[in-house]
Amino acid sequence: MADATQAGAVQDISGFVRGMLAGLGEDPDREGLLKTPERVEKSMRFLTRGYGLTVRDAIGDALFEEDHHNMVIVRDIEMYSMCEHHMLPFFGKVHVAYIPNGRIVGLSKLPRVVEVFARRLLVQERLTEQVASALMEVLEPAGVGVVVEASHLCMMMRGVEKQNSKTVTSAMKGVFMDDRATREEFLRLL
Structure with missing residues (x-):
């Protein structure tokens, strides 16, 4: 259950980043940004691991x-x-x-x-x-x-x-x- 909850949170963060990219006028489907939402999620989890x-x-x-x-x-x-x-x-x-x-x-x-x-x-x-x-x-x-x-x-x-x-x-x-x-x-x- 915890893994499913965490996976949902990962998806939410990735989806949020994807929406943010689009909101900034970027194309989240262009080659250089395809994996950016997942990278940002991993980076934020590392940078805030103190919790x-x-x-x-x-x-x-x-x-x-x-x-x-x-x-x-x-x-x-x-x-x-x-x-x-x-x-x-x-x-x-x-x-x-x-x-x-x-x-x-x-x-x-x-x-x-x-x-x-x-x-x-x-x-x-x-x-x-x-x-x-x-x-x-x-x-x-x-x-x-x-x-x-x-x-x-x-x-x-x-x-x-x-x-x-x-x-x-x-x-x-x-x-x-x-x-x-x-x-x-x-x-x-x-």
Whole structure:
């Protein structure tokens, strides 16, 4: 039954793309566009696969007891996402820091947590907050800091058409919010 439902959804997306092509004045039956509806459907499913992911699954059993209470930073995590307003890509780098409170997480798990949220339709502000909140919940650290720097094709290719603009967002939790020195150390290390 689930396969039939998913097949129906695939057909609906492909049919929608076919109708969109026709609505734009294109001939969806011309050679170069014949398989475009199916390609777009597969691409959108890949680009939004975060809906099927969870933070707990991304981290798995990679939490380790460790008496470490100093800042851990993973910088320059590549991120690709889709703006929910125009369904155009935005991309950039995510910087994640946390201060352990008796346990640490495998370093590769931080980019996986970013991927859980980035691979959904959203706005950058929400992505930043979701990553920080999820890490606070799962790791229970003394604090979390997240900074996202991204370029948005909705600003670059349309609208104001400013190719060199970047949007920077941050979310600070725990000691990153409460202790100015901790926050400043994190931002200085970026």
